[in-house]
Amino acid sequence: MSIVSNKELAENKLILLYIIDKVNIPISNLQITKIILENKFMNYFMLQQLLNELCTSNYLLYKNIDNKAFYTITPLGKQTLSYFTGHIPQGIKSLIDNSISNIRNNIRNETFISAEYTLSGENEFTVSCQVREDNFNLIDLKVTVGTKNDARRICENWKKHSQEIYSEIIESLIKDRIKNTGENS
Template structure:
């Protein structure tokens, strides 16, 4: 099914609107989630539109702390300002409500990083934990653990309560 040109334009404008509303750079995955969870566009069409927006220089990727994050360019902001009225008010309302509800978890995802990889020897895992604030690295901690269970557990605990863990580590190191 092909969309007409006004639907195509509205959907691209909606993607620009999300980036403007969030104000901070976000990952492709986060933008995809916002659009797909609200059933605006299917995944493949979304990725095509995103590539077209990038090609038109309305959005661009920036590297920040080993992550590729999307930002709205000045050109994208100008286009949005000129044509925002083409986005249906109901879609704007849905996006605004969604972002208001989820902004905490969106920002947390951008500031907290937890991952693990297989260590140099196959009997260990390297856990990499990071805390980032305003795109500045606050802390990075790399640990070697013997099991995958321990690695996933450490990553989960870090994601659940990073500020308490960060504060405890700082207190232990200072006191």
């Protein structure tokens, strides 16, 4: 069993603070785990231990949103990071800085676009589709379909094309309202 030095523990905590600060939106445990493991910054168990320690020390804030754990950096975490950013290896900072835009976009898409289905009766599936922006529901759509295949296809299409579908729904609703009142657009 390898023993991790205090220097390495501190560096790993700074890496976590750096990523969460740079992302600048709430990040789920799953998302931070994926980033850390894909880049081999540390192992899973170390990551979970350090996240817990950073929350306990008030460097990170833990929120439970829709039964998912999300982390944000606290003012104390930002202040500490500003003092010790130089202790993060330059190669790691560059890697994070160069990929932060993609990371942020992936997190936004994963976090704010959701689609799932449940069996609601014999040969009935309820599909729930959502688009959220900054913890505000733009749309929360539920439809019932007769086959599991239809439910899956709706979920796939929503995840890939939710912005287009949302725009089409809004346009259709506005168009119908104007048409019914006799007004011209």
